[in-house]
Amino acid sequence: MSRFQLIFKTYQEKITLTFCIIFSLCLIFNNDSDFIKNSKINSLDTFSFLYQPFNWLDNQLFLNKKLEVLSSENLRLSLENQVLKVHETENIRYREFLNFKKRDDINFIGADVISKGVSANMSSLIINRGLNDGVAENFSVLSSKGVIGKITSVSESSSEVQLISDVNFRLSVKIVPDEVEGILRWIGDDICEIAELKKISDIEIGDIVLTSNLSIFFQPNLPVGEVISIFEKSDSSDRVVKIKLFSDLSTVNQLFVLLDEVEN
């Protein structure tokens, strides 16, 4: 037996473990490479059939509850719509009068969540829409109530969505009616924090948070959440606001991808 073989046999266990650790670390530190991203999305595409029975069961289990919620929501929106129609006519007339640019209609596509993955307070999920449906990277993703994330990688028939609950996710938002702009980041559950707000700004609890006009990937005025608390920072001229997201991150099953790319 050669010396090399003898060494390998003596340290076989440690060599195997070292190889596995080094290979895993190489994968971890190359997660942003196109090869890893494509391999991941392709393997999820191939094995998406594994998730289908569980997604179907999940939908069936909560179907009655969802129907109940949708019915009441539908009634509320119908009533609200009547009032808004009156305001819309008035608004269009004023915009034409002031020669404002016409706003484009939002074009979106519905998508089912294939996989939520195993991750406490999910940071990403997979949806069943991809390049074939006109979806591309950085398109914004909404639930029926508001912004929930953006597309980070796309394959032929599925896409990965980076959720607002990812620690790395940042969103440029504004608080209406005062139109104060700040940067939003998730801090836990359905709560986010908006920083870099000027102290002189007039913000109140219950104010609505929308995506701002400064956002690169998100269209302006998409609903995000509602202000629940306001803090003054003693060491700076900034103010910090906590908001509750409109979307419930723990029960997302159907999402919407906005197909129109926002011009930077």
Next chain:
Amino acid sequence: MSFYIKYFPVAVVLQLIFSELLTFNGYQANIMLLYVILCSMPLGNTSQSTFYGFLVGLFTDFVLFSGIYVGASSLVFSVCAFWASKISFNFAFRNFDIYWISFVHLGVFIYSLFRYDFFFFNDFFLFLSNWFFVTYFTCFVGFILISLFSLKEKILNA
């Protein structure tokens, strides 16, 4: 080896059930980690056990765990499979439960370090809550599964 093959489909199905249907406050039990630890214990060949752990980890990273770094599961499972196989002869017989629970703590600890861009450095409280919630939820499910499938007897007699 037979344990790895025999229980693989069961582990995958259970993991899918727990990740899609049975979450607790957003936290999910890590059945695949439990599967790797328990299947490595009766394996005498540590190299083989480490390599199987690594392969199961790769499958898990690419197919089951979408919200985490690719490579994290293969790293965690390789380390846990290595130690579970290496020292099981010394401890597993008398302290079976403490033994696998310790490895669940170790595995989830490494997972938590890598989650959300190394959130040990970003948010220490989130790191601790993630570590303990996932560990205890996994252990709770582990106790039920071990009793249900009589795994203790099967592993110790293998």
